[in-house]
Amino acid sequence: MKILIIGSGAKEYSLAKLVSQYEETELVFVAPGNQAIAEFANCIDIAADNTDELVEFAAANNIDLIIPCSETAILNGVTEKFNEAGMMICAPTSEAARISASKSIGKKFMYKTKIPTPKFGIFDRENVAVDYARKSKYPLIIKTDAHEHGENVFVCDTFVIAKRIINDLFSANKKKVIIEDHIAGQEFSYYVITDGYNAMPVCSVVPYKYVLEGNGGSVTSGLGAYAPFYMMNRELEGKIFKNVVYPTLDELAKNGNQYVGILGIDIIIDRSGNLNVIEFNPFFKEPDAQCVFELLDENICNIMKAAIVGSLVDEYNEIRLLPYYSASVVLSSGNYPQDGNYGKVIEGLETASEYGEISHFNTILNSEGKYVTAGGRTLVATATASTLEKAAKAVYDSVEEISFEGMRYRKDIGKTMFVGC
Numbered sequence: 001m002k003i004l005i006i007g008s009g010a011k012e013y014s015l016a017k018l019v020s021q022y023e024e025t026e027l028v029f030v031a032p033g034n035q036a037i038a039e040f041a042n043c044i045d046i047a048a049d050n051t052d053e054l055v056e057f058a059a060a061n062n063i064d065l066i067i068p069c070s071e072t073a074i075l076n077g078v079t080e081k082f083n084e085a086g087m088m089i090c091a092p093t094s095e096a097a098r099i100s101a102s103k104s105i106g107k108k109f110m111y112k113t114k115i116p117t118p119k120f121g122i123f124d125r126e127n128v129a130v131d132y133a134r135k136s137k138y139p140l141i142i143k144t145d146a147h148e149h150g151e152n153v154f155v156c157d158t159f160v161i162a163k164r165i166i167n168d169l170f171s172a173n174k175k176k177v178i179i180e181d182h183i184a185g186q187e188f189s190y191y192v193i194t195d196g197y198n199a200m201p202v203c204s205v206v207p208y209k210y211v212l213e214g215n216g217g218s219v220t221s222g223l224g225a226y227a228p229f230y231m232m233n234r235e236l237e238g239k240i241f242k243n244v245v246y247p248t249l250d251e252l253a254k255n256g257n258q259y260v261g262i263l264g265i266d267i268i269i270d271r272s273g274n275l276n277v278i279e280f281n282p283f284f285k286e287p288d289a290q291c292v293f294e295l296l297d298e299n300i301c302n303i304m305k306a307a308i309v310g311s312l313v314d315e316y317n318e319i320r321l322l323p324y325y326s327a328s329v330v331l332s333s334g335n336y337p338q339d340g341n342y343g344k345v346i347e348g349l350e351t352a353s354e355y356g357e358i359s360h361f362n363t364i365l366n367s368e369g370k371y372v373t374a375g376g377r378t379l380v381a382t383a384t385a386s387t388l389e390k391a392a393k394a395v396y397d398s399v400e401e402i403s404f405e406g407m408r409y410r411k412d413i414g415k416t417m418f419v420g421c
Contacts, residue, residue, distance in 0.1 A: 001301060004063045005030045005041075006048050006078065007070035010361040010380045011289035015069060016041040017357075018293050019301055029061070036360035036371065048073040051081045058087055065090065065301055069289075071147060074282050075101050079260075090304035092282055096257040099248070100264075100280035103178050104145050110277055113247045117277045118181040118268075126170040129177050133162040136179070144169065145176035147281075153209075153219040155182065185270035187278070188229040189288055190240055192265075193319070195307045196258030199245050201237055202319050203295060204229035205288040207266075211337070213412040220337045223377075224413035226327040226388060227291035231269065240267070244277055260307055264288070287328040290359055290382040294326040325388040327395045327414045329381045330361070333373040334406045340375030341406040348401040355398035356383030373404055388414050 001024045005016050012030055020028045020040050031054060033043030046053045048070040058066060066082055066089040068074050074097050082089035091097075099106045110117040118141070123129035133140060133156075142165050144152040156162035162179075169177050187209075191202040208224035211217035244265055252259050264281030284292055293300075297320040306312045334341035340362075349371065352358055358381055362374040379402065383394035392414030399409060 001025050001064045002027045002062060003029070003301060004054070004058050004061075004066045005033075006054065006066065006068040006073045008032050008034050008037075008048065009069070010286050010359040010377070011284055012069050013037050013359045013361075014290050014293050014357070014380075014382075015067065015300075017359075018296075022299055022301065024299070024301070027061075029057075029063070031057070034360060034363070035365050036363055048078075049076040051076055051078045054078060055081050055085050055087075058082070059085060064088065065305060067091070067301075067304065069283050071097075071101065071282055088305060088308050090308055091261045092259045092263075093257065096252055096259040097282045099252075100282045101147065102145055103143055103147075103279055104176050106279050107178060107180075109248075109251070113251045115244050115247055115277050116275055118183050120178055120180040123177050123179065124175060126166060129166045129170075129179060130163055132179055133166060134159055136162075137181070138162075139182040141180040141182050142166065142169070143178040143180065144174050145178060147221075152221075155219060183268045183270060183276050185268045185276075186231070187266065187268050188232075189281070189285065190229075190265045190267055191284060191288070191292065192245055192263050193261065193303060193307050193312065194245075194249060194259055194263055195310045195312045196253060196260050197249065197310075198313045199241070199249060199263070200312060200316060200319050201241075202262070203227050203292045203321060204232045205291050206230075207285070207288060208410055208413055211410075213410055218337055221377075222286050222288070223330045223332065223410050224328055225287050225291050226325060226391065226414050227288070227295060228321070228325070230388065236269075236273075239275060240265070243275060248280075261304070286361070286377070287330050287359075287380045287382070290328045290357065290380050291326040294357065294382055294384045295321045295324060297322045322384070324384045324386055325391040326382060326384045327388065327391040329395050329399055329409050329413050330377050331379040331381065331399065331402060331407055331409045333362070333375060333378045333404065334408075336376050336408065340378075341373050342375050344373040344405040346371045346373065346379070346402065346404045348403055352381065352398045352401035355394050355401070356381055358382075358398070358402075373406070378404070378407075 028041040031044040031046040192199040266278040385391040
């Protein structure tokens, strides 16, 4: 099998490494990939949003399966282009993916389909947003409409803070701002794979998004994770499918936008067991992907092909996972998410890999052939063990072997206390 992965981050690194180990795999291409991926796969110098060139390359090289990890590629219509070319691609169309690309569209979709979600307001005028914030209870959540790298979610404890955030966002030419009630509880991500009508659970993941231990400081796109969620059971899964997954797929299919591929759902569960959906994602997030890929006990390419042709529930009774826990820690460079260090030599990668998997996020090779930092989130360390405690210890043993100037990471990944999010 020849596989084309679209994207260039750590999840593309992890996926390319995983599928390259399958017996059925002949060649793995990654567009555009990164220098670390080039150690075990073929990186192609085609941008993720250059859909025409991607289709031409795939056709010329007889690619059997295309996996877009890049949200940019999905939103740019890569799925439609490959569908028109009659090639197998596992990803939603740009229209189906709108519920994940735009938080305002996603929130309106949830409201329309009665999917439980925190009370919210969507604003394109600064004065109206400020007035809404003035009358709200605190703490309050303020978000940008689009998914962005770095800081795009703000937890505001007072109106003074909320007003400043709103002013800053509109001054930065954000077209829309979402203001949302704060829900105290545990956040987790739930991933399914779907053929547009049926869906099967893949894995649950607990993300760590705050910069500081104990969930303090800025909210980021993710600085760690563990899987599976320790509270996950059949009853909770049934509730998610009944109240979220099936209403989502049914509504999209009713409008002719069948969702095919991986659907990620960010959820908060409160102390009473109530679910509130925060947002959707069109693929595995970072570093959730690393946790999931380490636990999969199936050939992910075969699962995706079954989803594409609509035979998912015919071929699979379940998506098997190894009976372990996995934990991932993101190593960032500098003061992420505000800024990052560049060109700092990374030491200890080879030794660290003895304890677990190391995925490259933002690294490049210098003139001496050594990996150096390229800003922001730099590496993802992942380890697997029979218990969460052992997985967390193993991943931190791995992290201790790595060093570079300005390295930062959270030291509490794997803690299972029920916290306010």
